[in-house]
Amino acid sequence: VTVLEASSQAGGQVRLATQNPRRKELIGIIDWRLAELDRLGVEIRYDTWAEKDDVLALSPDVVVVATGGLPQNPPLAAGDNLVTSSWDIMAGSVKPAEHVLLYDDNGGHQGMGAAELIANSGAKLELVSPERFFAPEMGGMNHVPYMRAFQEKGVTITINTRLLSVRREGNQLVAELGSDFADGWRGERRVDQVVVEHGTLPLDDLYLALKPLSRNGGAIDYERLVKGGDIFPARNPQGGFVLFRIGDAVASRNIHAAVYDGIRFGLRI
Ligand SMILES: Cc1cc2nc3c(=O)[nH]c(=O)nc-3n(C[C@H](O)[C@H](O)[C@H](O)COP(=O)(O)OP(=O)(O)OC[C@H]3O[C@@H](n4cnc5c(N)ncnc54)[C@H](O)[C@@H]3O)c2cc1C
Structure with missing residues (x-):
C-alpha cells in the first residue's frame, strides 16, 4: 500500500x-x-x-x-468574498476581530470549535444558527463544554435565524439576517468580521x-x-x-x- x-x-x-x-x-x-x-x-x-x-x-x-x-460558504445573496471560513479561524491563518458574528448552519464541531477559539480570544461574539438550538449535530455531552465557554465569555446566541447577505459599510461589515418562519422578517448586525461554517x-x-x-x-x-x-x-x-x-x-x-x-x-x- x-x-x-x-x-x-x-x-x-x-x-x-x-x-x-x-x-x-x-x-x-x-x-x-x-x-x-x-x-x-x-x-x-x-x-x-x-x-x-x-x-x-x-x-x-x-x-x-x-x-x-x-469549506464552502452558505448560500448568500451577496458578500461571498467578505466572509471568513471557520477553517481559517481554526488554522490560525485569520485572527478573530473585535466584534464577530459566526454563522453556523452545519451544526457540528467545526463551527463550535471556531466559536470557542473566537470567544477565548477576547472578541465579542454572536453565534447565529438557523436551527432551534445551536449545533444539533453534536451530542448533549459535547454541548456542555462549549456552552460553558460561551457563557463565561459572554457569547450571544441567536437561534432560528439565517444569514442572508453581507455588505461592507465603512470599515465594518453589515450582516443581513432573515427567518425561515416569517418571510418579511429582517435583522441587521454591524460587526468587524463574519465567520461562516457550512460544511465541505x-x-x-x-x-x-x-x-x-x-x-x-x-x-x-x-x-x-x-x-x-x-x-x-x-x-x-x-x-x-x-x-x-x-x-x-x-x-x-x-x-x-x-x-x-x-x-x-x-x-x-
Ligand atoms: C474544525 C473541525 C472539527 C471537526 N470535529 C469533528 C468531530 O469532533 N467529530 C467528527 O466526527 N468529525 C469532526 N470533523 C469532521 C471530520 O474531521 C471530517 O469529516 C473527516 O476528517 C473527513 O475525513 P476524510 O479523510 O474524508 O477527509 P479529510 O480529513 O479532509 O482529509 C483529506 C486528506 O486528503 C489530502 N488530500 C486532498 N487532496 C489530495 C490530493 N489530490 N493528493 C494527496 N492528498 C490529498 C488532504 O491533505 C488531507 O490530508 C471536524 C472537522 C473540522 C474542520
Whole structure:
C-alpha cells in the first residue's frame, strides 16, 4: 500500500480540529493509525499532491480516494468574498476581530470549535444558527463544554435565524439576517468580521478523473454490500483497477463516516 498525502503531515481535518486546545486528544485517532501503518510497512509519501498520472504511475490494482473536502460558504445573496471560513479561524491563518458574528448552519464541531477559539480570544461574539438550538449535530455531552465557554465569555446566541447577505459599510461589515418562519422578517448586525461554517464541498477532481479508467466506474453495488458478493460492478472490463472514494470526498460528513466507509469497502477488496 502506498499513501499519497498532499500535506507534510497526516490527519486532514482531524488535525484542524485539534487546534482547539480542549480537543487536542483527538490526535490519538491519527497517531494510532500512523503507528499501525508503520508496523505494517505502509509507505506514506508526504508533500505529494496526487493527480491522475501520479496514481497511474503506481500501476495500482485498487485506488482509494480519500481526498476529503474544502469549506464552502452558505448560500448568500451577496458578500461571498467578505466572509471568513471557520477553517481559517481554526488554522490560525485569520485572527478573530473585535466584534464577530459566526454563522453556523452545519451544526457540528467545526463551527463550535471556531466559536470557542473566537470567544477565548477576547472578541465579542454572536453565534447565529438557523436551527432551534445551536449545533444539533453534536451530542448533549459535547454541548456542555462549549456552552460553558460561551457563557463565561459572554457569547450571544441567536437561534432560528439565517444569514442572508453581507455588505461592507465603512470599515465594518453589515450582516443581513432573515427567518425561515416569517418571510418579511429582517435583522441587521454591524460587526468587524463574519465567520461562516457550512460544511465541505467534496474535493473529487481526482476521483472523477480516474472514474472512466476504472473497472467498476468508481461505483459500489450497495445491494451486494448488504447481501454479499462482489461490491465492485464490472462496468468497464478494460479498466485497469478498482476505484472507490470514502469520507468527505463523497459528501460533507464526519470522522465516523470516513472510518466506516474505509472499513466496509476495504474489507471487500
Ligand atoms: C474544525 C473541525 C472539527 C471537526 N470535529 C469533528 C468531530 O469532533 N467529530 C467528527 O466526527 N468529525 C469532526 N470533523 C469532521 C471530520 O474531521 C471530517 O469529516 C473527516 O476528517 C473527513 O475525513 P476524510 O479523510 O474524508 O477527509 P479529510 O480529513 O479532509 O482529509 C483529506 C486528506 O486528503 C489530502 N488530500 C486532498 N487532496 C489530495 C490530493 N489530490 N493528493 C494527496 N492528498 C490529498 C488532504 O491533505 C488531507 O490530508 C471536524 C472537522 C473540522 C474542520
